Amino acid sequence: MKEKIQKKLSDSKAARWTALFIVSFTMMCGYFLTDVMSPLENLLTTKGKVVYFTDDTSMPADTLVAKVRLFSAANMLSEPDLTVEKLGAGAKMQYQEQVNGQQVTVEKTISSVARGEGWSSTEYGFFSGAYGLINVFLLMLFFGGVILDKMGIRFTGTMSSGLMLVGALIKWYALSTDFGDAQLFGMNMQVALASVGFAIFGMGAEITGITVSKVIVKWFAGKELALAMGLQVAMARIGTALALAVSLPVARMMGNVSYPVLFGAIVLCTGFVSYLVYCMMDRKEDASAEAVRMESGQEKEEGFKMSDLKQIFCSRGFWLINLLCLMFYAGVFPFLKFATKLMIYKYDVPESFAGLIPALLPFGTILLTPVFGSLYDRIGRGATLMIIGSFMLTAVHVLFALPVMNYWWFAVVVMIVLGIAFSLVPSAMWPSVPKIIPMKQLGSAYAIIFYIQNIGLTTVPWLIGWVIEHFATLRNEAGVITGYDYTAPMVIFAIFGVCAIVIAMLLRAEDAKKHYGLEEANMKK
């Protein structure tokens, strides 16, 4: 009689792609919440109610009221009801506006009114960078990696996806509450509390990120690893794209910035449940792997020891990946936090469409990341892909910095190029890590990479928020903000791109010396 040969659950195509889909869904929910506030920058940094018109322009309610009053008095018209509460959808307003140097009378219909929170650009930058605060300053991401290697995928992922949810709820509470002039940590209470929530969320999101990376390597090593990682990133980008596209319309419809966050928290609940479902599959995979090991009489793999960290720290290739990750991502994720406002003020895009242009970036990557991942699986050239992606990143930021070509279509084209760069580098960089670091130290390795990357994700928004407030904000003689000049922030982003190019080249040289196999295909024939 033929003996039944034991197989691991991950040897089944259906099982491993299902596992991938489930964990990627959890991650996608996390990415939605990460960027749900990015299109709200303009609303958050405007004080008081903001009125949106049906022609897709907007104006602070106070400014509108003053203009309508002036116009009604000058023309002896009876004034419409201008109590801010009455400035609702459908109300028609008449006032005078300067068009091409001439005063013309305009009639506009209000489409919606939303509450602006009156944050400064520096406060918005601080809040955006708070994502990595606990990860970086309390070293939680580093410890998260050690917890992952010591306690395993099920415990760590459940804990971290739960943390994402807790953080999201705190952020929602902060944004939905009016704290008046209250202060916390010497800051506006709302900014501080929303930042605490975002920091807890960020800790959960990043630890979930390294856990999911380890899950993918566990199920796909020696198989379609880069494609699987590419697909996970592609699903994550769907989360980002949806956040950028729907957040402002939801806030406008509901009249408050807190609603998109509430929606994100509900989405995160489903992500948490889906991770619990994955835990059941993970248990089965471990049982089947143990049966295979017993049958083949293999030794049990040694567990993770703290001394293994030394091996990671001594690898030059590993440090180059770290630095590349820091520089490349510093030029992308923080940029997304400010991109919607850039579209409004530099490219004159109406506010309600402005989030759609940055949303093109993740949309493009949804298709391209798995394509480039599959290319890397089959023909290799990982280090070269990273160099090309870094060149494209730099070119994009230089083009955004130029004071010319301020057309919306130009912004669209440049954003598409950024989308290609943002597919090339991640699809080659993440699957390259297991070529440099062995599986049992992979949790810690990804954690260290994410840790260093988080230093950029935290401090770059702070820097850019501050630079915008002090060097990019244009004011009239009365001190009223009249616009923004984005040259200085975009030059900073371009510098990150140049650093990424240099590091990617050094990585390719190191690969040639140490034979990591970054230029070789991942799939074993």
Ligand SMILES: C[C@H](N)C(=O)N[C@@H](CCCCN)C(=O)O
């Ligand atoms: C923000 C997060 N730390 C990150 O770097 N995410 C990457 C994907 C990482 C996938 C690793 N297997 C991204 O490009 O979104």
